[in-house]
Amino acid sequence: MRIRYFAWIKDITNKDNETIDINHPKNLEELKEYLENIYPELKKHFLQDILRFAVNQEYVSENLNLKPIDEIAIFPPVSGG
Amino acid sequence: MRIRYFAWIKDITNKDNETIDINHPKNLEELKEYLENIYPELKKHFLQDILRFAVNQEYVSENLNLKPIDEIAIFPPVSGG
């Protein structure tokens, strides 16, 4: 599955996207745990519940199951307009 | 005093303005009576209370006293915009 990062999330991950190929997380909560291990700084932002998640370009707020072909995006509150 | 007519009022008066020089009406009610005599068709519109009056380019709804230098305008409801 492909993970995309936007705005200041990229400063934490040092990349704007990456692909997780094997033993992929089964759902969003597992993905968060997986990413917390790689990027410990993400943990506090996950805990504060300020970030937004999109699966295949749609907002998700529940613990959706993930498929290997999904594109998951993680980003801070938006500021367009 | 100068009287100005707009929109379909001009079709009743057959002019878009006229000047009343002597023995001028002292107030708006006297002016209406004066004009009703010249243009009988105006009477029903005055009675229906649909027309609007402006003295020196300001709306008036009361029986304002008039001075010889005043410009009085009589017109139907507006339709700009």
Added chain:
Amino acid sequence: MIKIQKKDFNLEEEIEKIKNNYSDIGALTSFVGYVRDLNKKKDVKYLNLEVYKEMAFKELSKIENNAFKKWELIDTLIIHRYGKLNVNEKIVLVSCFSQHRKDSFDACEFIMDYLKRDAPFWKNEFYYKDNEWLENSS
């Protein structure tokens, strides 16, 4: 700024002329009114728009001033045309410039509402067989 004119106008140019004077504008709401092809279920050929010009300036200035009292505005622009206007032509532009969007939205709608109610313009709408003086509903 208030302009009452016969000729058409270019939105980009008119708006830029105002915008160029300020760097603190974050929001602009603009309303444009057009001549429609159909009104009162009749095909419209064109409008003849009459104005009481001296009073229109006074009345639109009053409405603008009231908007400035009610909202945080940086500038406003009102252009109203008169004379013969064909279907699809612009009739009116109201633009409200502010720092934040809520002020510009509310002020623009307020100015349009009062312009429709009080500004001394009259539309004489010409159809294929006859014509009619319009009245704005209040």
Added chain:
Amino acid sequence: MIKIQKKDFNLEEEIEKIKNNYSDIGALTSFVGYVRDLNKKKDVKYLNLEVYKEMAFKELSKIENNAFKKWELIDTLIIHRYGKLNVNEKIVLVSCFSQHRKDSFDACEFIMDYLKRDAPFWKNEFYYKDNEWLENSS
């Protein structure tokens, strides 16, 4: 129509392109957002505007569709820029075309509110000494 682009746009041209397709449009409300010279009490040099383009199209389409369900609209136009934007440059245009003005006013404000809340754009605002990622207040 939704456009997500780096380059600037001309209001008159973009609006006329839509307006030319219809003769029953009587009302157009447009909102334009600009880069301001001052924010958070700091002098702004420029913005870097980031977008999640594929999602922005989807999200803006949803918002447009919701506006069409709620109001009598003839057409809508949303242009949102991204990349480096200097002070005074346009960021966004939302235009709502309808027969009557109330629909265009309400729909335009609705689209702007939801665009600000949900469309995946991020402003990285550069001041003279530092920079900051902004967040829209909800």
